[in-house]
Amino acid sequence: MNRLFHVPLSPFCRKVRLSLAEKKIEVELVEERYWEEDPDFLRRNPAGKVPVLKMNGRTLAESGPICELIEELNPDPPLLPRKPEARYEVRRLVAWFDDKFHHEVTSNLLYERVNKKVMGKGYPDSKNVKAGAKAIKYHLDYMTWLLDQRRWLAGDTMSLADFAAAAHLSALDYISDVDWNRSATVKDWYAKIKSRPAFRSILADQVPGFPPPAHYADLDF
Helix, strand or coil, X not given: XXXXXXXXXXXXXXXXXXXXXXXXXXXXXXXXXXXXXXXXXXXXXXXXXXXXXEECCEEEECHHHHHHHHHHHCCCCCCCCCCHHHHHHHHHHHHHHHHHHHHHHHXXXXXXXXXXXXXXXCCXXXXXXXXXXXXXXXXXXXXXXXXXXXXXXXXXXXXXXXXXXXXXXXXXXXXXXXXXXXXXXXXXXXXXXXXCHHHHHHHCXXXXXXXXXXXXXXXXX
16 A cells, blocks of 8 residues: 655645545555654655655655656656646746745745644744735736636646645645635636545545634535
8 A cells, every 4th residue: 555644734745645646546644743753754754854655665755756756657647748848837837836835825824823833833923924925915816817828727737736736725725824705716726626536635634723614625615
């Protein structure tokens, strides 16, 4: 059995989970308190980060390379287009969400509100929370601009770029930090991707001490 060492609200873990589920690859989910620096976990990944995937006898780290390997070993259904230019656009947007969005939004909202408490590192920094709340508006507007020109974020077919974005937004939606009224276009996009079978386990996540809002698992939110 494949095993994914993960944290439920980690967008990087969620991106891998979505990729596996879309390709119908079964995996056992193992929650990992990576901040405790357990020696067994550090042997799996000396970087001390999740996700870590054990698959086909190999131990794999880093969400980007993991998703690319999953794609190469299981090309159907495709999450990367065939044309080099189209693949570039998918990779560009994956990097956008996993780097820029993560730095400006996820780390300032999710990590401040949830991770600090779970890890016992104190209370949220109000300046960071305000910065994240401001930055997410810019990113939602950028997504609206993209989706006004395309069916999906990177083109006419759903791709890893959509999963990267949805991984971050779903984690933030769990703590009610996405203003879905800001963009009907983005809300419609999220409703489509949220309704996919691959999203079911994501919507079933429960984090002790942090109950999700009523709309979180509602497909017609």
